[in-house]
Structures are given as C-alpha cells and as structure tokens.
Amino acid sequence: MHSQLDAVAARADAGVEPALDQLIRYLAIPAISCKPDRAPDVVRLAEAVCADLAALGLERARVLHLEGALPIVAAEWLHAEPGRPTVLIYGHLDLQPADEDDWETAPHAPTRIGDRLYARGSADDMGGWVSHFAALKAWFDVAGGPPCNVKLIIEGEEEIGSPNLERFMDAFPDVFASDVMVLTDCENPSTDTPGLTVSLRGLLELRLTCRALSADVHSGLWGGMVPDVSIALARLIARITDDDGRLTVGRVDVGPTRAAAGRTVPIGADELRGGAHLLPGVNPLPVRDRSAAEWMWWQPCLTIVATTLPTLDRKKNALRKEASAILSLRVAPDQRGEDLEALVTAELLREPPGGVQVTVERAGWHGEGWLYTPKGPAFDAADRAYRRAWGRSLVQVGVGGSIPFVALFGRRFGDLPLILNGVMDPLTTAHGPNESLHLGVFRKAVLANVYLLDELAALGG
C-alpha cells in the first residue's frame, strides 16, 4: 500500500507545474462576485471548472443554480471501498475586486516572480482548490481514484459573505452530506508552517453620534463656550482605547493554554510589516503582555470605518451640530456580541464630554465568532498528513476576520470534523494589492492533500 501512496505522491509532485498552468488559466477570469457586470465571468469560470472536474474523473460534475444566486460547482466520486468515509472539499471561485493602480502587476494577468505567483485569487482561493484538483488527479492517474469517497463544492459568492450558501445546503442536501469536511480558504502562519484554523472573530458595528446644536454656528463667535461635537467624538473613542490605539473594553481572558499557544505562532515584525504594508519606520504595535496571535485572533478590537467628521473639502469655521462614527468591533471568538456591545455602550454613554448628547445604535451585525476544539482521529490523521508533506506539525491558528461560510458550516455541521486549511501565508495580502501564492506552499499543499485523503480513508466512515 505504501508503495502506491509513494507513487501517488510522486505523481502529484510531478503534476505541480501543470496544476499551476491550470491555475493561471482560471486566474485570468475576473470572477468578481461583488460586481454585477462580472457575474458572467463567475458563471464562465464555474463552467470551465466543472468541465475540468469531469475530465479529471469525478462524476456528477455540475453547475448548481438557484434564483438570485451565483452558481456553485459540485462534483463527486463515491466508489471507494465499503466503509471508507466521504470527504467534502470546499473552496470558492469568486474574487475580491482589485484596484489596478495599487498593483505592480496586472491583477488578472498571473505573473510569476521568484517563488511567488501574483494574481487576484492566486491564494484566496483558487490556489486552494486547485491544490485539491492536483492531488485528486494524481490519485486518479495512479490508483484509478481516491482512497475515500470525495465530494467537491466550489462556491461563487464567498467574497460577498456567502449569502445563498445555506439555501444551497437546503436545496441540495446530498451535495453536502459527508463524514469529514475540508474547508480550504485559510492561512498558514508562515511558508514553513502549516496552519489549521480553529477560530474566527465575530463582527459588530455600532454608530456613535454626538449632538450639541440645532444648526452649525460660527466658531469664532461661540468657540470657548459651546461644545465641539468632533472633539467630543474623538474623546469618546479615546476613552475606549489605550495609547497604542487598542480597544480596552471587553478584553477576554484566553487562559494559559491559548496564551502559551499564541506565543509559539511565528508572527514577527517582518510578517506584520510585509503583510500589512507598514511604511518604512512604522512599527507594528507592541505586543505588551500578550502575543501578536492573541491580539489579532482572540481579543476584540476596534476600527473606525466611517465618520461624518468635517472633511478637508468641507472646511468651514463652524462648530458642527453633530458628528457620527461607525465603530467596527471584532468580537473575540468566545465572546458574545451582545456582551461586547453592552460594555462598549455603557462606557460611551457615561459622563458625556462637554455635555453633548451621545447615542449608540447598532449599525450592523455580521455574526458571532467561532472557537473550535479539534479533537479526534480526523485531526490526528490531518496532522500526520501535514507532517509528511511539510515536515512540521499543524499549528492551530485563528482568523481575525469573520468568514460567514465557516460560521455557517460550524452551525450546520459542527459535529463533523471540520478541517480548515489553505494556501495563504502572511505575505499573501488577500483582498489587498499584489496578492500572491507562495509556490513552495502550493507544492506542499498538493502533497498534504494527497496524504490527507489516504489518512482519512484509513479512519473508516
């Protein structure tokens, strides 16, 4: 049996370059789901992927449609020996938009530079599911098929929050029915260390408004005795943040185990500088008494995402009647959004600066966080597969953002093993300019996928 697995792995390794060619063909299609005029591109990509899956040897390859939704590609192969599990593999077709002016290469003209492939979607998420295609191709070529049953789902609306994915789950339940789910849209902590994603933060938006006057008035006549709502707004934001700019309200105790795990995650100044486009001379925030991983994955944080403060083009010598800001609050994975909302609101409403009227309203709710405890044979199997391909154990990582499809899978299928992996690394800049895939990560992902199917097959159904 081992000689066959070795042969599949060797075939997969030899298939990496053809898989990159296939990826490059897909990446040339600007399948941007948030732009209605790009919907035909999402459909065109779905049809191309569907045809390729059928050619690869998968069965029932089809493009699923629902009214008002971009399509999903589904395919399966269910001819494994009796007693073998069914593994569902998820990825997404669609892309974030790319502002060409900020890119050094054309975002939809994939370009290899050094050990990276630059293109929108190269790592988020086309490289992720193409790495599965390459592993499956090797299994079909050498062994006539994978060692377990496989279902594939490639979604078309992940980048707009998967608004119709649950409808697809309801309309096509057999497409999702499985024993283990491999959700490939996540990040590795470095190009040498494979990541297993086990947490997400939630996202809550509050609208903070300060009102003082029924009309703007002359700042020269009244300044000194009349409150400035812009300053009141700034002081309120300062009240809930420290000098580093971090949210001080609602911090959670992650416990000694996670705190220690966070310190082992290799996120250093270089990853932060490169990944977050820090200007020369600007340093990441000091970690203080926690780790970078804990700050970015497991603590709540605040970003000001919109304000009505006077803008440079609306300058006038006036005290304004009101000012608002949208506070975007990332909710810790094990924190209730309502609890963070209550704490922040109470702090903002006490003792209004300058006596202004302060209101806090909920402006958006994008879901709770998610904290998962991977336990059991599927995760041991995944770790063995990754150690073999990467030479290192899987490191449990979090995602600071909110990925609606993960929360949805967690809610609908949380009693199944959910293996969240991917081909992103800290320099990928998913959603930003110059998104890229590390070619070494891609090669290791292809091999890990080969070994993962072998390991999961041995678990039984």
Ligand SMILES: [Zn+2]
């Ligand atoms: Zn993605």
